[in-house]
Amino acid sequence: MFDLLSQPVTLTHYLCISAFLFTVGLLCMITKRNAIGVLIGIELVLNSANLNFIAFGSPYFQQSTSGIDGQLIALFVIVLAASEAAVALAITFHFYQKYQTIDVDQGQDLKG
Amino acid sequence: MNFDSLPHLLTLATLLPLGSYLVLLFGPKFGLHEKGRQGKFSATVATMAIFLSFALSLLALGIWVWETPNSENAASSETALVIQTVSDSYQQPFHAGNSKEVDSQPGYFLSGRYYTLFQTKHLWLGLEYYIDTLTLCMFCMITLIAGCIHLYASSYMEDELTDNYVDDSISPFYRLTRPGRYRRFFQYLSLFCFSMLGLILSGNLLQSFIFWELVGLCSYFLIGFYIERKKANQAASKAFLVNRVGDFGMLVGLAVLFAYFGTLSFATPSEQLSNPQTAGIFNQLKGRINPSTLVEEPPTQLPNDAEAASPALISYPSPSLPYWVLIVGGLGLFCGCIGKSAQFPLHIWLADAMEGPTPVSALVHSATMVAAGVYLLGRVFPILPSEALLIIALVGAVTLLLSATMALVATDIKRILAFSTISQLGYMIVAIGSGAWLGAMFHLITHAFFKSLLFMGAGATIHAAGTNHITEMGGLRKKCPYTAYSMLIGCLALCGVGIPFLIGFSGYYSKDKILEQVYTLGIASPWTGLLSWIPGLLWAAALGGTVLTGFYTFRMWLLAFTGQPKDHKTCAKAHDPSPMMYGPMFICAFFAITLGWSLPFSSFGLTSLLKEAAPVNAAHTALSSSTLTGEVVLRSSPEVAKEPLFTIESEPHHHLPSVTQPVILLATGGSLLGILLAFGCYYTYHLKPSEITQSIPFLYALFKEQYYLESIFRILFVTPILILGTFAKFVDRFIDFFLEKIISIYRAFANWWELFIDRLFVDGLLGLLAKGFLETGYSLRYFQTGSLRTYLLFLLGTVTTVLLILQILLT
Amino acid sequence: MNLFTTILRFLQTTKEIDLPLFYPEVCLVVGLVGILFFQLFRYVKEISPFLLMAGVFFIAGLFSCFGLETQHRTEIFSGLLVVDSFTCFFRFLFSLTGFFLSLLLYLNNPVSSKSAEADIAVLLLGATLGTFLMVSTNHLLMIFLSIEMASIPSYLLVSLRRSQKRTSEGSLKYAVYGAVASGILLYGLSLLFGLFKTAHLPTMANEIIRLFPAMEQAEIMLFSIAGLMVIVGLAFKVSAFPFHFWCPDVFESASSEVNLFLSISSKGAALALFIRLIAPFGIFETSPEILNQIRYFLSVVLAVLGVLTVTFGNLAAYGQTSLKRLMAYSTIAHAGLLLLPLIVLLTALDISSKELAVGAVSSLLIYLGIYLFLNLGMFAFTAAVCDNNESANIHDNLSGLIYRQPTIAISIVLILFGLIGIPPLSGFVAKFAIFAALTSGYLASGNILFLFLLLVGGINTVISLGYYLYLIKIIVWTPSTTRPTVTHTLTPATPQTETIGTYSTQQYHSNFSRGLTALVTLCGSSTLILFLFWDTIYTVCLRAAHSLF
Incomplete structure (x- = not known):
């Protein structure tokens, strides 16, 4: 993978970056105790997928038969990510009101 | 409104009494009480339900008559149901060289399926319907009579409207006080109406059996209505158990028929006409003149017609089952009828069933339930082989005479009428056995009207005189004229009185039809061998029954309504019943008079309606005994039909004058003889009954004790x-x-x-x-x-x- | 073609073809905007938004009936969505769910102010709109869009009752878990998009058939990773075994109406989405052997998921003391059972048997239809009882119910027997349909897997007896452990605690208004009625399944 660094930018570079972002986002979602941190992880994951879509849908990297589908999908995903973040933030706020903290580990009343 | 709606109308008419039953059953939960004004609510609900059913039945009959199907109509109508003709089901009669005329008007019927309970490749079980004019006539008759009885009972059972009903017939030592059961009576009546209507509408034998049992159950409830009286309990149990004995035979018959035909449905349902696997019982007889001549007629279509080669014609009736199996099946069904229609030897329950209230006797034990047996025989008439018909006729004849003699000496007015019912049922059974399908059905309907009229009058008389026994009554004619003269009309109709060849009561026409067929029994095709004296015996029984009927009927009427009262105290307070009670009596009286007539200037009447449903079949011919164990012989075999032992001819629509003249004269003469004898004994006192009974003490004891x-x-x-x-x-x-x-x-x-x-x-x-x-x-x-x-x-x-x-x- | 004519043609198609087939969704949108709008006006806002919502669902249900019988597969909105009888069936099912849901909300009144009610109505309409879209997806974008559209409002719906701590925890868990799963799903979708360079599902099917035989190892690896990620995202919605963890917590903390929505609409839409993904690969004209490997892989994954889910759901329900949690595990078990016909579907596509495929899909549909009524009854009951007492303890709520409220008790017992699947109740028809599909699959293909699945299904029915009968025993035999005080008020009462000798502490209030009793009785009697008339429903399901192929 490291000889990618010395080559001109192709589709593979984009894919590697998005894979890296995806992994980072996933790890962020799992390991963070802060609720906002988890949301950051979600945003990272969604954005990595966006990057994938745009890269695959770009006419400059490969003969694409899908028209502007990739970029269109990316637009929609941005909107959805934003709304999801808004909703998740509202829920976090509600959580804060009840538990006085946004540490997700504190919410362990529901178990079994 | 066209034929499509007929099944829906009749189904609705059947379900309305059930709805009334449910309303009355759950009534107390919602505030329906026994006493006061609200108590009458039960009667209103039940009566309205049944009259609504009557309206629907009339509507259905009107639709049928208005849209009389003819061949163009049936072919090009937009109705979804295919109107099948009766002649589709079985061959036209083969009367070569016979002088009886054959009516070319085919009968029509509708059949179809409601609900599939269970279905595999070879077996279909479910609810079906079968509608022809017989169904419609029975519906109208039952709903009308039931409606009249409801009205009558709403006034008759009024003493149940209190909270404290006093019953002192339980024991001479104390009186029982109990809450009244007005609502429950109408509940049971509604359930009974539902069961009876369901029986009439049903399109397969299993469904008929289910409703048969249900009718028996309702009869049990109604007979044992006065549950605290031991006699009523015993009578109800007896009725139910005796019915069950008959039903055992019926189940055997059902099983045999199912094995023979592969299905229990009467006819192929309309939706499945092209499917040979679902052919009903009647359809399977197509292609054969009759099972007993064992000669297969060539199919009327070309040989490459798919239907002629269809397996239904070849596989059923099953060629591997011998012919006598069919006889067993027919007799099995008749067993059920013996139980339900109180034939000898299972007639013992009907006389005791009079323990129930009088409206019950009027509805259940004269007009409807006991007629169910005859109705079933009429329905399955085409599959009854002639040996079975012979036995049916003999049983009917024995019953006829037996119960007529028992009625001669009975003193309880309801018992006389009960024996009279058994006797008239015997007439109907004899009619079926002789091949007089039209006569039997006609007599069933007319009998229903005049017998319920007589029972209603008996109830009114019992109320008036305070006693059941006619020996204690007398001279009630002056005090209760309405009752007396309605009962007179009923008695005249029962005896079949009329001016010969001109006009008569309804009983005159129906009884004549039966007697004509019985008369012709041995004439057209003489019976050979040991059986040659049977037609004569049947004719003698029928005629003798007419004489006896005239006698005991007028004995009852004269003793009750003329002369001097034997017990002055009770008869002093006699009065006519309320309008709610004599109104229905008048309605029934009207029909008792006019039912035999057709509408002026047309030939439309009950007879013409029933003719449409008459099964079109050829003569039942029995073979010599050696073939009874043989198999169905096809035409190609060299064996041809043997010389028949006896033939039960089909009923022509009009008998020849050489038949009608002697029969009408003899019948009218016979009933007049009986009536004159009765007048002689009990009106003019020329003949002394006490002397007569002393001169034949053995016979008298025999009759009185119901032959022990x-x-x-x-x-x-x-x-x-x-x-x-x-x-x-x-x-x-x-x-x-x-x-x-x-x-x-x-x-x-x-x-x-x-x-x-x-x-x-x-x-x-x-x-x-x-x-x-x-x-x-x-x-x-x-x-x-x-x-x-x-x-x-x-x-x-x-x-x-x-x-x-x-x-x-x-x- | 220049831009102008393209746009004109597009507008024309939209007006003539697309919109008429889209009426139910339009109805929902109009209702949504309308309810929001009505909050502005003084007098209009007194009308309960729940009733308005019920009306909207009713009209949407009516519209969706139009295509139930004869709708051919029509792609609308330039291939983004596809409408056929299958879609119409699900639209009708979800409208029915929504209708009963709004009735339940109206009868139960979980929140106090009308504006809060309007919020709930809007959220619910939005979520249902998402489920409507989920069943008609034909495009990768629509998969993600509709899943999000169905999920995001439900994250908010879970936190309906603001007063408790637990609802915030439950909704946070649900939101985060859902976001993670949808993130993974999206990444998988992007990989699929990249592999086959198209986002339109039928085109993708064609491309797969064309390209798959010649794919290299690495590409196949990528394909399987992408497929797995999509399955993860969908399995989250269906609450299959390793992805079910949100389910018990959410069900315990949310109010019962939302539980009903989640268990029927959400899961049903996810299953329909599964079918929509699998079905385009059943192009019977081409040779099916090309895709055998893919289908085999999918079958294995689904079989493992299904078996684990069913067993886990049934076993984990044993130790529960909270009625709502128990219902959550029961939902998980039923969802696991519902995954099994998908395997039959895959086999049917393998052997190109349309009859088997139709049978498998219709068994799933009739199961969902019957399950709706069973769940409706249970959740209506828990809504009236558990939500008002703020405690879902089984013993407190259920014991001695047969004496306190006999009608309700009998209906609940019937529903519980129906959930087990005992004849002559409707649950038996549903289970029988699925087992029949499995048996037909075995008879048609001879694959031993189906016998194993049948065995698992049978054993699990037996296992589920363990906790359902326990509930029934408590309802009928156990004397009441709380002091009964039944008040028929329409507002929730706050619980009071007092110690009365040996009884437990809670004073029991129930909120069984006449309407709720009628609803529960309706569901109880539906177990019998649907058993008698399952024929009619099955014909409709067959028609719907038929239109897929």
Whole structure:
């Protein structure tokens, strides 16, 4: 993978970056105790997928038969990510009101 | 409104009484009480339901008549139902060289399926309907009479409207006080109407059987309405049990017919006409003149017609079953009718069934339930072979005479009418047995009207005179004229009085039809051999029955309504009943008079309606006895039809004058003879009944004690069983001793087994298994830790594991 | 073609073809906007938004009936969505769910102010709109869009009752878990998009058939990773075993109406989405052997998921003391059972048997239809009882119910027997349909897997007896452990605690208004009625399944 660094930018570079972002986002979602941190992880994951879509849908990297589908999908995903973040933030706020903290580990009343 | 709606109308008419039953059943939960004004609400609900059913039945009849199907109509109509013709079902009669005319108007019927209960490749069970003019006429008759009886009963049963009904006929030592049961009476009446209408509408034998039982059940409820009276309980149980005995034969008959035909449906349902596997019973007789001549007519279509080669014609009726199986089936069904329609020897329940209130007798035991047997015979008439018809006719004749003689000496007015019902049912059965389908059905309908009229009048008389026995009544004519003269009309209709060849009451026409057919029984095709005296016997029985009918009917009327009252105290307070009671009587009287006539300037009347539904079949011909054990012989075999032993001809629509003239004269003469004798005995006192009874003491005792049949049955059936029981008890004692020994050994073994094997192994094993599941279940709860990050870890862990596995698998 | 004519043609198609087939969704949108709008006006806002919502669902249900019988597969909105009888069936099912849901909300009144009610109505309409779209997806974008559209409002719906701590925890867990799963799903979708360079599902099917035989190892690896990620995202919605963790917590903390929505609409839409993904690969004209490997892979994954889910759901329900949590595990078990016909579907596509495929899909549909009524009854009951007492303890709520409220008790017992699947109740028809599909699959293909699945299904029915019968025993035999005080008020009462000798502490209030009793009785009697008339429903399901192929 490291000889990618010395080559001109192709589709593979984009894919590697998005894979890296995806992994980072996933790890962020799992390991963070802060609720906002988890949301950051979600945003990272969604954005990595966006990057994938745009890269695959770009006419400059490969003969694409899908028209502007990739970029269109990316637009929609941005909107959805934003709304999801808004909703998740509202829920976090509600959580804060009840538990006085946004540490997700504190919410362990529901178990079994 | 067209033929499509007929099944819906009739179904609705059947379900309305059921709805009324449910409303009355759950009434008290919602505030429907027995007493006061609200008590009458029950009667209103039930009566309205039944009159609404009547309106629907009339509407259905009107639709049928208005849209009389003819061939163009049936072919091009937009109705979804295919109107099948009766002649589709079985061959046109083959009367070569016969001078009787054949009516070319085919009958039509509708049949179809409501609901499939169970279906496999070879068996279909469910609810069906079968509608022809007979169904419609029966519907109208039943709903009208039931409506009249409802009105009558709403006034008759008024003393049940209180909270404290006093019943002093239970015991001479005390009076019983109980809450009234007005609502329950109408509940049972509604349930009964529903069952009866369902029976009429049903399209297969199994459904008929279900409603048959239901009707018997309602009869049990109604007879035993006064549950505190021991006699009523006994009578109700007797009725039900005797019916069950008959039903046993009916079940055998049903099973046999099912084996023979492969289906219990009467006709192919309209939706399945092209499917040969679903041919109904009647359709399967197509292509053969009659099963007993064993000659197959060439099919009327070309040989390459698919239907001619269809398996239905070849496989059923099953060629592997001999012909006598069909006889067993027909007789089995007749067994059920013996029970339900009170023929000899199962007639014993009907006389005792008079323990129920009079409206019950009027509706159930004169017009409807006991007619159900005759109706069923009329329905399955085409499949009854002639041997069975012979036996049916003989049983009917015996019943006829037997019960007429018993009615001669009875003194309870309801008992006289009960015996009269049995006798008239015997007439109908004789009619069926002689092939007079139209006569039987016609007589059924007319009998329903005048008998319920007579019963209603009897109820009014009992109320007026305060006693049941005619020997204590007398001279009620002046005090209750309405009752007296309606009953007179009923009596005249029952005796079949009329001006010969001109006009008469309804009984005159119906009885004549029966007698004409009985008369022709041996004439057209003479009976050979040992059986040659049977037609004469039947004719003598029928004619003798006419004389006896005239006598006992007018004995009853004269003793009750003319002369001087024997018991002045009770008859002093006699009065006419309320309008609610004599109104229905007048309605029934009207029909008792006019039902035999057709509408002026047309030929439309009950007879013409029934003719449309008459089965079009050829003569039933019985073979000599050697073929009874043989098989169905096809045309190609060299064996041709043997010389028949006897033939039961089909009923022509109009008999020849050489038949009608003597029959009408003899019949009218016979009934007039009986009436004159009665007048002589009880009006002008020329003949002294007491002298007559003293001169024939043996016969008189025989009649009075109902031929000692109760005792005979007890000795024949009950006592042997009791003896058998006692004997079995003795044998049991010996067996018990040995059994005790064996049991103690067994018990010891069982104890040991339980201790060691059961508790340790089996229970232990099961316990382990159950505990294993429970423990697993409990332990699985630990997965749900409550921490979000754990959940996410699980997710990721699963995905990673699966990906790793994939990686390993793919490389 | 220049831009102008393209746009004109597009507008024309939209007006003539697309919109008429889209009426139910339009109805929902109009209702949504309308309810929001009505909050502005003084007098209009007194009308309960729940009733308005019920009306909207009713009209949407009516519209969706139009295509139930004869709708051919029509792609609308330039291939983004596809409408056929299958879609119409699900639209009708979800409208029915929504209708009963709004009735339940109206009868139960979980929140106090009308504006809060309007919020709930809007959220619910939005979520249902998402489920409507989920069943008609034909495009990768629509998969993600509709899943999000169905999920995001439900994250908010879970936190309906603001007063308790637990609802915030439950909704946070649900939101985060859902976001993670949808993130993974999206990444998988992007990989699929990249592999086959198209986002339109039928085109993708064609491309797969064309390209798959010649794919290299690495590409196949990528394909399987992408497929797995999509399955993860969908399995989250269906609450299959390793992805079910949100389910018990959410069900315990949310109010019962939302539980009903989640268990029927959400799961049903996810299953329909599964079918929509699998079905385009059943192009019977081409040779099916090309895709055998893919189908085999999918079958294995689904079989493992299904078996684990069913067993886990049934076993974990044993130790529960909370009625709502128990219902959550029961939902998980039923969802696992519902995954099994998908395997039959895959086999049917393998052997190109349309009859088997139709049978498998219709068994799933009839199961969902019957399950709706069973769940409706149970959740109506828990709504009236558990939500008002703020405690879902089984013993407190259920014991002695047969004496306190006999009608309700009998209906609940019937529903519980129906959930087990005992004849002559409707649950038996549903289970029988699925087992029949499995058996037909075995008879048609001879694959031993189906016998194993049948065995698992049978054993699990037996296992589920363990906890359902326990509930029934408590209802009928156990004397009441709380002091009964039944008040028929329409507002929730706050619980009071007092110690009365040996009884437990809670004073029991129930909120069984006449309407709720009628609803529960309706569901109880539906177990019998649906058993008698399952024929009619099955014909409709067959028609719907038929239109897929």
